[in-house]
Amino acid sequence: xxxxxxxxxxxxxxxxxxxxxxxxxxxxxxxxxxxxxxxxxxxxxxxxxxxxxxxxxxxxxxxxxxxxxxxxxxxxxxxxxxxxxxxxxxxxxxxxxxxxxxxxxxxxxxxxxxxxxxxxxxxxxxxxxxxxxxxxxxxxxxxxxxxxxxxxxxxxxxxxxxxxxxxxxxxxxxxxxxxxxxxxxxxxxxxxxxxxxxxxxxxxxxxxxxxxxxxxxxxxxxxxxxxxxxxxxxxxxxxxxxxxxxxxxxxxxxxxxx
Numbered sequence: 001x002x003x004x005x006x007x008x009x010x011x012x013x014x015x016x017x018x019x020x021x022x023x024x025x026x027x028x029x030x031x032x033x034x035x036x037x038x039x040x041x042x043x044x045x046x047x048x049x050x051x052x053x054x055x056x057x058x059x060x061x062x063x064x065x066x067x068x069x070x071x072x073x074x075x076x077x078x079x080x081x082x083x084x085x086x087x088x089x090x091x092x093x094x095x096x097x098x099x100x101x102x103x104x105x106x107x108x109x110x111x112x113x114x115x116x117x118x119x120x121x122x123x124x125x126x127x128x129x130x131x132x133x134x135x136x137x138x139x140x141x142x143x144x145x146x147x148x149x150x151x152x153x154x155x156x157x158x159x160x161x162x163x164x165x166x167x168x169x170x171x172x173x174x175x176x177x178x179x180x181x182x183x184x185x186x187x188x189x190x191x192x193x194x195x196x197x198x199x200x201x202x203x204x205x206x207x208x209x210x211x212x213x214x215x216x217x218x219x220x221x222x223x224x225x226x227x228x229x230x231x232x233x234x235x236x237x238x239x240x241x242x243x244x245x246x247x248x249x250x251x252x253x254x255x256x257x258x
Contacts, residue, residue: 022069029068033061037135044131051091054131058087058138065142075149078245082145082238087134090230098129098222133223136190137230140182144234148174149242156246164243171239179235186227194220 015023040057044050062083066076152171156162162170194216201211211217 025069029064032064032068036060036064044128050127050131051095054134055087055091058134059084061138062142066146070146070150073153074245075146075153075242078242079142079145079149079238082149082234082241083138083141085237086141086230086234087138089233090137090226091130091134093229094133094222094226095130098126098133129219129222133226136186136223137227140186140227141230141234144175144178144182144231145238147178148235148238152239152242152246162247164247167243167246168239171242172236175235175239179231182231183228186231187224190220190224 012024012027015027017023019026036057040053043053043057059080062080066080066083070076148171151174152167155170156167197216198211201214206214
C-alpha cells in the first residue's frame, strides 16, 4: 500500500508539472472515476442488473472525463453524445454473440485461484463479459471522440464558412490517423494482462490449436475485437454529430443577428 501511495504522489506531481491546472483537474477526475467504478461494482454485487449499471456508470464516467477537464462546450457535448451512442451500439452488437460464445466465467487455468472461495455469487457472468467490454472500451472512445471534436472545432473557428460535408470529411481524416494507434493500444493493453498465461501455456507445451480454443484466450480476443468495433464506430459518429452541431450553432447565431 505504501508503494501505491508513493506512485500516486509521483503521478500527481508529474501531472501538475506537465499539465498545470488541467493536469490537476485530470488527476482528481481520475480519482472520481475510480470511485464511480468502485460504486458500480458494489451495485453489481447487490444483484442489480450488471449491464444497466455499467451503462449508466459509463455515462457518468464519460461526463466527468469530458466536462470536468474540458468544460461545457459544443465539442464536449458532441463527444459525450457520440460516446453514449457507441456504448449502446457495441452493447447491442455483442450481447447475443457473447452469450453464444460461452466465454463467461473462469477458465480451467483460473480454477485454482477461486478453488477456496464460495462460488454461490448469483451473478450472470454472461452479462459481466459485456460489462468488461464496455469499461475496457470507454477510455479509448472518449479519447478518440474528444480528439476528433476538438480538432473539428478548431477547423471551424479558422474557417466559419465550412460546410457540414467538409467538416465531416475533415473529422473522418483525423479519425483515420487515430484509428491504427488506438487499436494497437487496446490490443497491447489486453495482451499485457494475458502475458503471464501465455508464458504458462508455453511452459506446459500447449499446442496452438489448444491455446486458441481456450476460454481465457477466446475471451481476450473477443474483447479486443469488440473494442476495435467501438473505436471504428466512434469516428464517423463523432464526425457526423460534431459537424452538425457546429454548423447548426452558426446558423442560429445568424438568425439571431437577422
